[in-house]
Amino acid sequence: MPPIIGIDLGTTNSCAAIVEGEGQVKLIPYKGGDFTIPSIFAIDEKGHELVGHEAKRQWQLNPKNTVYASKRVIGRAYSSEVVDVMKQVVAYAMRRGDHDDVVLDVAHKTFALSEIAAKILNKIRDVAQDYLGEKVERAVVTVPAYFTDRQRQAVKDAGRLIGLEVVRIINEPTAASLAYGIGKDLHETVLIYDLGGGTFDVSIIEIRGQIFEVKATGGDIFLGGIDFDNAIIGHVLAEFSKSQHLDLSGDPVAMQRIKDLAERSKIDLSTRAEVPFTVPFVTMSAQGMPLNIEMKLSRPLLEELTSGLVDRTMRIVRSVLRDSGLAVGDIDEVMLVGGQTRMPLVQQQLSSFFGKAPSKGVHPDEAVAIGAAIYASSLETGSATKLQLLDVIPMAIGIEAAGERFHKVFQRNAPIPNAKAITATTSYDDQTEVAMRIYQGEAELVTGNELLGDFLFSGLRAAPAGAARIEVVFDVNVEGILTMSARDLETGKQMKTTVRVTQH
Ligand code: AMP
Numbered sequence: 219m220p221p222i223i224g225i226d227l228g229t230t231n232s233c234a235a236i237v238e239g240e241g242q243v244k245l246i247p248y249k250g251g252d253f254t255i256p257s258i259f260a261i262d263e264k265g266h267e268l269v270g271h272e273a274k275r276q277w278q279l280n281p282k283n284t285v286y287a288s289k290r291v292i293g294r295a296y297s298s299e300v301v302d303v304m305k306q307v308v309a310y311a312m313r314r315g316d317h318d319d320v321v322l323d324v325a326h327k328t329f330a331l332s333e334i335a336a337k338i339l340n341k342i343r344d345v346a347q348d349y350l351g352e353k354v355e356r357a358v359v360t361v362p363a364y365f366t367d368r369q370r371q372a373v374k375d376a377g378r379l380i381g382l383e384v385v386r387i388i389n390e391p392t393a394a395s396l397a398y399g400i401g402k403d404l405h406e407t408v409l410i411y412d413l414g415g416g417t418f419d420v421s422i423i424e425i426r427g428q429i430f431e432v433k434a435t436g437g438d439i440f441l442g443g444i445d446f447d448n449a450i451i452g453h454v455l456a457e458f459s460k461s462q463h464l465d466l467s468g469d470p471v472a473m474q475r476i477k478d479l480a481e482r483s484k485i486d487l488s489t490r491a492e493v494p495f496t497v498p499f500v501t502m503s504a505q506g507m508p509l510n511i512e513m514k515l516s517r518p519l520l521e522e523l524t525s526g527l528v529d530r531t532m533r534i535v536r537s538v539l540r541d542s543g544l545a546v547g548d549i550d551e552v553m554l555v556g557g558q559t560r561m562p563l564v565q566q567q568l569s570s571f572f573g574k575a576p577s578k579g580v581h582p583d584e585a586v587a588i589g590a591a592i593y594a595s596s597l598e599t600g601s602a603t604k605l606q607l608l609d610v611i612p613m614a615i616g617i618e619a620a621g622e623r624f625h626k627v628f629q630r631n632a633p634i635p636n637a638k639a640i641t642a643t644t645s646y647d648d649q650t651e652v653a654m655r656i657y658q659g660e661a662e663l664v665t666g667n668e669l670l671g672d673f674l675f676s677g678l679r680a681a682p683a684g685a686a687r688i689e690v691v692f693d694v695n696v697e698g699i700l701t702m703s704a705r706d707l708e709t710g711k712q713m714k715t716t717v718r719v720t721q722h
Pocket of ligand 1: 228230231261414415444486487488560561582583
């Protein structure tokens, strides 16, 4: 049987791993060195498609045709706030697609976001095939715990586009807990604090031997390392404008250089107290003189600029703890996942909240891919590892009720798989179709939530208003993906279910 690999499809970097013959987990190296591949896709001026390191290398020179951080908007409605914010920070062009989805124009070609994810998955697959010397057709892929149904579907679609079967989607923090707890016969409760390039997740997971049970999860899929970079960029632009009375934000090449250096400085400030921030010849003065950015950044300044972001993560930690019904003292270990958790301020805040330092039990950049590979291997036929992952729905799922109110069918943190039925009836005589709008989120009005789909159930028997009743079943599978079905309650006949649109 060809192998199943584990893939951590990250916002900034992706990584793959596999369990080899004797149960050893191996990260798959790229050209002998790096274990991570930048999640970047580009088309260069010759029309060549580039993915990963090659795409990153030419990013500064070709910002408009270089797509990065696209995971932030995958499976999102074009009309959502997330997309508005994203449009302000990226140089590539985003447009509304036919289904209120987001499409990208890269070098005069149009791409859906699942096509971009497919390019990245394909690159990872190629690297894995080179390394393993055999074909790879199946993978377990991780997603942020806080991904909606629609975002999970988009990742599955990406696999389908390149003939890579995404055998199972699992949540990133859950995968990390596997990397930590497998084979140790642990009986403890861990909190996974996962702050990556673009997303933030927290999960509280009870480990009982081979059983990994998520008690509660929460997060913000719009909070990650990129926002820390943006805080620095904002500061640098403001300082430059103060001293030179020039706004650099409209200059893509200057912005790209500032962005690159902002991230590098942020990383250096995790281990140093102060770093220079110098961008030579960033622009010209009105008199045609070359101008430089020359300043210094200190760790206290970085902390001042980003403490609001760290506070946001701590608020989420508190609310997930509340949801789990546990107290601070019930958490045996706090686990750090994601590159941004290397920031000292993050570790200090967690230490002071939990009264102990976070565990060094997993590698922050590798744990997710390793966990995905461990899970993949447990799915292989004949595997002796009988793992049980019991996960939850990150946000409520429900329907639109009168007055645009959101009627929850599943509460957040409901265990999955899970099915629930509701009864609906007709509102006028001889009505043969019932429409239902399904949303996911925590807002009281549907307008504040993400539209998952607009379903039409047809084939209802003609009857006076209120006489025909249908049962609508919401089925959320182990991957957190929803399917809908309906039947006529009198005749038992299954009704035809169509997703009409996913549009606001
Ligand atoms: P990940 O998605 O887990 O690869 O996380 C990548 C994010 O972590 C990026 O925003 C990086 O800038 C950030 N990062 C990586 N190393 C460090 C570090 N030493 N200190 C602060 N942030 C870091």
